[in-house]
Amino acid sequence: MRTIYISALCLPLLGCNQSDILEEPAISARSCDTKMLGTTISIPAGTFIMGANPQYREEGPPRTIAVEAFRIDAHEVTNAQFSEFVDATGYVTEAEKSPPGADKLPPDMREPGSAVFIEPKQPGQQWWIWTTGADWRHPTGPNSTIDGKPAYPAVHISYNDAKAYADWKGGALPSEEQWEYAARAGAPDSNAPLDAQGNIEANHYQ
Structure with missing residues (x-):
């Protein structure tokens, strides 16, 4: 199974939201620390609704997407x-x-x-x-x-930079479908990332 490397872009941390989708035990968003650095997480095959409630027209229409199993870094590079x-x-x-x-x-x-x-x-x-x-x-x-x-x-990393890193590691960058499937972590569609109390969290400018 090929490992997907999270490029060093401004993206939320994967593996920091509780979910049943991950094979390994999930950890809360407030407990993410260096103990998970360098580890990968198994994402099982499944389906999800991509483009649900799209904010921008090009994100729709909603459609069911099937994703094969893969592994992904627990954190950004x-x-x-x-x-x-x-x-x-x-x-x-x-x-x-x-x-x-x-x-x-x-x-x-x-x-x-x-x-x-x-x-x-x-x-x-x-x-x-x-x-x-x-x-x-x-x-x-x-x-x-x-x-x-x-x-x-690492920041200020372009797509080509990220791809060069992933190639060097013998992995690959996630597709749009893989990234959304993994980042959702089994959660339903939401206009913004929310914690259990309904407060906006993650890298979201308020």
Whole structure:
């Protein structure tokens, strides 16, 4: 069975919500810690409704999807794990390179960098700001660092970067169907991730 590696994107942690879908014992969202890092979880075959109550038109229509059994990382790829990959291969992420067609981009987007989340202070304000020098080693810009954060998820990782890591590990990235099936963890459709008390949780801007 091929292992699916969760790319270091801004995605909720898998395996941190109670569920009957996981073969291993589930753990609560507030108990996630380093004891699960580097482990994989078996996801049994099954079906689910994909595109239920779609927020955007392209997410629908609702349809029944069958998924074969697979394994998936319990957590996103960490800084330590991605560092091991880079040290072994010399890989350079796309955020560390000048973007394709840089000469046609606005001057402030021609240098290597990435978008950094800035909490909006008022409605309608831009959430993501292009930041020159932001990459996986410098999460919020050139003066930031991942020192002391080996278990944090690696960020500013593109699809191609994530695929290169998964290929190196001998695994694969999850398909859209696999990711939604695993991330739902057997829960019914919801407009937002909620805890047992109905409060919004996970990586959801409020």
